[in-house]
Amino acid sequence: MRIALIGATGRIGRAVLDEALAGRHAVRALLRPGRETAGLPAHASPCFVDVFDAAALALALVDVDALVSAYRVPAMEAHDRLPELTAALVLAAQRTGIGRLITVGGSGMLGPAVGRVQDQATPAEVGMQLKVKAHADAVGALRGSASSLQWTCVEPPRQIGASPGTGQWRSDVGRASRDAGLAHPIGFADFAAALVDELAQGRYQRQVMAVGGAA
Numbered sequence: 429m430r431i432a433l434i435g436a437t438g439r440i441g442r443a444v445l446d447e448a449l450a451g452r453h454a455v456r457a458l459l460r461p462g463r464e465t466a467g468l469p470a471h472a473s474p475c476f477v478d479v480f481d482a483a484a485l486a487l488a489l490v491d492v493d494a495l496v497s498a499y500r501v502p503a504m505e506a507h508d509r510l511p512e513l514t515a516a517l518v519l520a521a522q523r524t525g526i527g528r529l530i531t532v533g534g535s536g537m538l539g540p541a542v543g544r545v546q547d548q549a550t551p552a553e554v555g556m557q558l559k560v561k562a563h564a565d566a567v568g569a570l571r572g573s574a575s576s577l578q579w580t581c582v583e584p585p586r587q588i589g590a591s592p593g594t595g596q597w598r599s600d601v602g603r604a605s606r607d608a609g610l611a612h613p614i615g616f617a618d619f620a621a622a623l624v625d626e627l628a629q630g631r632y633q634r635q636v637m638a639v640g641g642a643a
Contacts, residue, residue: 435498593617
């Protein structure tokens with residue numbers, strides 16, 4: 429499979445890149461202009477593009493079978509950048525005829541959307557509420573896409589970190605991982621394996637897939 433990957437230099441994205449290459453998929457790493465490529469594996473093909481520009485992104489997706497986004501909003505950027513990116517992903521995929529899109533959701537956060545930020549909330553609570561709303565809005569953009577786009581939003585548990593791959597994980601659909609009995613910690617490698625497996629198998633098309641470590 430020919431995969432375009434956003435976020436290949438991040439922790440989850442790099443694990444997805446390694447897993448995809450190990451599975452003999454061809455990976456085009458979509459990078460911000462000026463980003464260093466020295467850390468990328470030799471078999472990954474770098475492509476510099478502003479992924480928030482749907483027209484430019486569409487050009488970068490020529491001859492690609494699937495688009496995967498492991499983009500993480502930088503701390504200095506507004507949370508609404510995530511739904512903005514998701515809208516660009518959907519538009520670019522539809523323009524190029526790509527039928528498969530995988531996005532990485534927030535860690536344990538894809539529950540009900542927040543109606544408004546509470547007046548008495550602490551700064552930390554406000555930040556979490558805004559993150560939850562941003563992720564809910566991003567999923568809303570996916571759900572509003574044309575039925576021909578087979579998307580899956582893959583959500584990790586709150587505890588995800590660097591640990592050896594075991595080849596085991598648990599998954600469920602339609603509920604946040606904290607509510608689905610999937611709160612067991614998972615390593616980046618196993619999460620990436622679950623994501624690439626879903627990319628190939630397509631069990632949870634047009635749904636949110638929660639992933640957790642094996643009990």
